[in-house]
Structures are given as C-alpha cells and as structure tokens.
Amino acid sequence: MPDYDEPEETGSTLPRRQLGRYLKEAREATGLTVERAAALMEWNKSTLSRLERGVTEKVRVRDVAALCENYGLDEEKTDAAKQLAEQAPARSWWRSYSDVIAAKFNTYVGLEAGAAELAIFQPLIVPGILQTAEYAGILDRQYFPKDSDAELKRRIALRMQRQHGVTRQRHPVQLSVVLHETVLRTVVGGPRVMVAQLRHIADLSTRENVRVRVLPFRAGFPTGIVVSQFIIMTFPKDSRGKPVEPTIVFAESFTGDVYLEGSEDVRRCHQTFRTLLAATLDDRPSRDLIREIAREHDSER
Template sequence: MPDAGSTLPRRQLGRYLTEWRTRAGLSQAKAAQLLEMGATSLNRLEKGQNSRIKSRDIQAICDLYGVHDDLTSALIGLARQSNVKSWWHQYGDVIPKDFDVYVGLEAAAVRLVSYQPDLVPGLLQTADYDRALVQLAWADSTDAEREQRVQIKAHRQNIVTRKTQPVSLEVVIGEAALRRVAGSRKVMAAQLRHLADMSTRPNVTIQVLPFEAGFPDGISMPPFVILEFGNAAYAQAVEPPVVYLEGAVGDIYLEKPNDVSRYHQSYEGIRQVAWDAAASRNLLRQVAREHEQRER
C-alpha cells in the first residue's frame, strides 16, 4: 500500500537528519544505538521512507546531534507535515517562518526548469536587482537584515556557477521582466547583461517569451519551478520531481505525477514559442542598451 502522506517533507527531513548526524561524527549504527532505535528505522527515516513520524523521536534525535532549537522546531514541523497528503507550506504555521523549505530542495536538485513572466529568476539576479526588490518587500527590516537577505541569495547562486556538478538551469523569462524596472534603468541594464553572460554557460539555458507570443496555453500561467533530483540505477528517479509555486502567504509544492506532468507540458508549450537561446541573448543585450539610453 502506498504511503498516505506527502513524501516531500519526509525527504527534506531525512536530508537534514543525515547532515546533522554526520556533523555529530556518528555512524548510522551508533546513532541508532544511542537513540535506542532500530538501525533499519533510522535508515528509513533518513531516506524519507517513514510514513508516520513521531515528534518525540525527532526531538530526541536533534538533542543527540546538537541541533539548535530553531532548526529543531522546523524539523518537527516537517515531521508533522509528512502526514499531509497535499502539502501547502504556510509561513508561521507549523513550520517557523524563518525556515526556508524551498532553499533546501533547490540545493538538492540537479535540474531546475522555470517560467518567470515578470521577474528575473532568483538564481540569475544581480545583487543590485535583488537589493531593489528586498528594499520594497522588507521595508520594515533594518538595512543589515535586508543586506543579509541579499547575501543569502548570492550564496544560493553558487549551485549554478560552481565548478563541480553545477545545477542544470533552464528558464523562460517573460519580456515584461526585461522591461519592468527594478531599482533603476542602470540596474536593469546591468541585470540584462548579466543574464546574457550567464546564458553562455553550458549548464544554463535562457529563453525570452516575447509579448507577441501571446498566451501559449490560452491562459496566463503563474511563475513556477520544476525541481528534478536525478536518476539512480535503471533510470529510476532518486526522488520524484516537485513543482514549486511561490505565494504571498504560503508556498505550494505539487508532487503528484499528473500535476508535475501538466507543468512540464505547460513549460514545453511556452518554450516552443519563446525565442531561442541566441535570439534571446541578442534581445537581452538590446534591451540593456535601451535602458542605458533612457538613463542618460
């Protein structure tokens, strides 16, 4: 019988538990012995295979590994969410608002496919572009707090530029994202040139969906990211792919194969009518020049 709950928070929880056990210098067998838990049970927990997870077990594990209180609360929240069939993560609800579930999934992915109609994707944003957005989104924060957010974004971008096994990144960006000004036209010019430069990397594909393409699906698709985690032996997925939808009050994670397939189909339809990589690169540089000219 298939497990009743969502596999996504279980897998995320398993990754964190494995990481912190390793930090504590414990083998899986030794940790299980100290926890008075079967080694098989701990192994299933770390692989995200337990369908029912007890909060007290997670608390005991975190105590043994020396996990700090804030992260312990987040991991207990993940354990509770694992029993929910359709997973919707609302900040400040079960999981602490400062725990970014998506970032952990992003770091584990080997391929990211994204459609962003209005904004430059986060992994491709310059610091000044991101800073302009953070200034508005976190207006009540201090300058130091806002700058910390910018630095966190910059750190996330390492998965694209690292020398060893960089993530494969495929994005379609709406033309509106090129022309809508964040910060200033000078900031936009630099941002678009950065996109053009990044698109020359072998692991990065950037296409622009022009206004003239209309609505490929007959509807206005929201921004989305499809995260894929690679294949093991016999072409089996290491983990099932996930569709991420960011919301103003909460984030939605779709795991059902039919849902993921639907977003793959939508992306393919959008990609086919978008400009190809070379034409998109030329457009990025052209619009960058337009911003510079209007800045003078």
C-alpha cells in the first residue's frame, strides 16, 4: 500500500481540464502551434495556453465554438466541447450516465490511464481493471442488451486495454485493491467463468505493483457504516514536484458518477480506505482465500 500525501488544492477542476485536453488534442491534430491558433482568435498565447491547461476561471461558449471551427471539428464534437464549457467549475462534479461527456470523452478511462496510483474499494463486483474478457462480456451483454456483437467486442477490448497500465514494464500503475468477500462468491456467468476470473486476480496479485486484499465476512463493518465502491486516483508529479492533476475520487452508482476533488473529501476517502485495509486479510492469506474460493467454484462445475 503506497503512502499517500495529503491532497493538494489546485486551480483547475475536472470539466475545465477535460475541455483543455480535448481542445489541445484538436489543435495538435491540425498542426497548429499555440501561437498560430491564438492569433486566429486574436488572443495572446497565454490565453489559449491557460485554456488548454484547464486553469481559466471563465470560459465563453462562443470562444470554444470558434476554436472548434478553426480546428475543423464536426458538429457532434463541437456540441460536446460546448457542453463541457457550460459545466460549472465545481470541486464535486456530477454527471449522469447519459451525459454526452461519457460518450465523447470517456472521462474516467482517461483519468485512470494517467494515474500513477489507484486505490480501489469494491464491495460487490470485480473492478473493471481486474476483469477477464469473459466476466466483462457477461456483464456488458446484460447492461447493453441492444449492442451488436461488434460493439460488445469493442467494449471488452477497451476493458482489456485498461489492464495494460497494470502489466506494462515501464512505470506500471501502483494498484491497491480491497475486495469484499462478496465479490468472490457472487457468481457471474457460472462457475467456469468465476474460476478463471478469481485465478486471474490471484495471479495479478503476485506482481510487485499490485496488492489485492480481501475484506472477509467476519470483518463486519469496519467503518461502522455501509461504504459504497470508490476509487482514489493519484497522479504523477512534474519536474517541479507538483502533481500533474489533483488527486481525484471517483464513485459510481446506478444513477450516475461523482468526481470529488476537494481536499476534505479526498482526505476522508483516504482515511476510509486505510480503515478498510486494516480490516482485511494480509496479502498472502488474501491470495490463498481467492484461490480457495476458485476451487470451490471449480467443484460446482
């Protein structure tokens, strides 16, 4: 389990950063420099630079629309950028699953890919970053019943690609996961699927950058309340020792997702994760239990 620094407040917030990244990618795709793109808007270079870094306090939708036109973006992409510009720069940013940002920018996946450390608590289901293709496929076929086979394959491929951040040789993400025992015993797709899934988790947990701990039934409620799933994303630091992004907590639910950036929210989630972690089995006993439950599923085949 990595040691976490106290969360640090920064000037930018999630919608602003998402917009800035998107506009920067669009500009670079056209081959325009910051200087040239700013000149087309009759701006100073610093004005566009601040917008791309997500530190502009006020963003005008008409300016974003003009940039999109300069970059040759189509109507759909322009509308998505304009909706980002309209988002209030709050420290806690709520979006529903149907929000255009989910479809156009895949917010969580982009943040996960840039994180240096992930701390995940999951009480019900195997986290996406640990799922096998079969386990993921069973869930996606149920959640996206109207998707074609090709669309489902793309969803699964994305899930598998996310795991590359854990298994890559250079600077793999440091992953700490607390799984409730319920995750291991809830059957998805039948015993055969569960056997492969649990053995996959156990194998990944042998990597130096991965720690998977099991919160057993007998641990009760270590925090005194029911805790929903959450993920703490900590980002690498730049050459000046400053994080490239503030620490973000992501919590998913049936009605929507919430992203928390406020220092007090992040601190509380760190503390909750530590409390849960302290109630888990140690690394080796956790791995042993995962393999034991896999054998139990195997005996039911």
